[in-house]
Amino acid sequence: MNLNDLKLFDAVAYHGSFTKAAEAMHTVQSNVTARIKILEDEFGTALFLRTSRKVSLTPAGFTLLESSKKISNIIAETKLSLGGGNTINGQIRIGFLETTMALRGPGLVNELAAKFPQIEIDFKSAMRDKLIDDVLNFKLDAAFVPAPIDSEELGQVHIMDESLVVVAPIGISSLDELVQQLQIKTIVFDQGCFFRARLESWLGSKKISNYHRTVMSSIEGVVNFIESGIGFSFLPKELITTFYKERKLKIFSLPTEIGAIKTVLIYRKENTSDPLLNAFMSLFH
Structure with missing residues (x-):
């Protein structure tokens, strides 16, 4: 196993497709399939349920996804520390209701670009329950949703x-x-x-x-x-x-x-070591 294997695994988990993961990672599907098979052999368990329509995580796969995110955060923190702590770069995935995106999206893009010009935002608009589910399943780093939120796994910050x-x-x-x-x-x-x-x-x-x-x-x-x-x-x-x-x-x-309506920003509690998420959340402190 290497870090690239985990990146390929993350991509399959995010896209729910070997083909889309290959496209996103600029490789061929056969390579993604082979690397996932190596991971499954190494861990001795299936990581994905494969059907003709979609690919979804097994319980073991979700556990690996949680660990993979922690590993990625540790590496990002270490790079930031060794690099003098000056540059935070990468892409952060943020969810909105369509109405909230229309009102707050442009301002957030401008504010983030001014403070952290190396961070890119990938916005996703969806219904409230879908946004919550996507944060819980690591498909979004954070999301703006109406309160109340009843989940011990999620942290929240009051926005407006x-x-x-x-x-x-x-x-x-x-x-x-x-x-x-x-x-x-x-x-x-x-x-x-x-x-x-x-x-x-x-x-x-x-x-x-x-x-x-x-x-x-x-x-x-x-x-x-x-x-x-x-x-x-x-x-x-x-x-x-x-x-x-x-x-x-x-x-x-x-x-x-x-x-x-009370709008809050939700995120997974264990993901607060992610420099990208911390940079984004700093806009609201």
């Missing part, structure tokens, strides 16, 4: 407090008018969306279960449909006031128990 608001067509004069329509129409993201869950909980609190859903895949799509008078949605107030204040929309406040 937001407010969800009802965003409705311009012709709606009140929330009472909105919920008393003959056919209530909502514009939502797919299942797993935090905002959609809050919207459905709010409707449930009003004993409304029969309503129409239009599912969209982008913020712009949701806003366009609301402006067209098709329905309403829940979105962060800052998002609307920052990017869509000139649009024909009506905003209504929500009770604190529904509208308040």
Whole structure:
């Protein structure tokens, strides 16, 4: 086993594919397959479950992945120490909700580039539960997600407090008018969306279960449909006031128990020795 073998192993674990791992590591698939086979022979156990559709870690493989990350962090710390502690370089993978990325992403890129110009950010947008799962499984180094987070494996840093608001067509004069329509129409993201869950909980609190859903895949799509008078949605107030204040929309406040959002940055606790992660987290101290 050598460090390159562990890098190939990490790539397969991350991409869930020998082919994609080979492409990412600029080698051929046969080499990746051969090196993984050597690792499995050395450890005397299968590291991946292989099917026709995907490759996934076995319990032994996940244990090796945890150890591999620790080894990588130790090497990175050592290089930094021997090099005088001046340069932190590499790529960090950060997850966002799409709305948070739109609001915070550009500023973070600029701030990180100013303080740590050798660090590159790989952003990933996904639903809350997917982001949490990807941090737990080392596919992301950290992610911005709405609290609360219930996991002993994850650390968290409070980032900001937001407010969800009802965003409705311009012709709606009140929330009472909105919920008393003959056919209530909502514009939502797919299942797993935090905002959609809050919207459905709010409707449930009003004993409304029969309503129409239009599912969209982008913020712009949701806003366009609301402006067209098709329905309403829940979105962060800052998002609307920052990017869509000139649009024909009506905003209504929500009770604190529904509208308040606390956004936190989550990360694996044992990964705090990673110089890249520490550099990124220093932006919020």
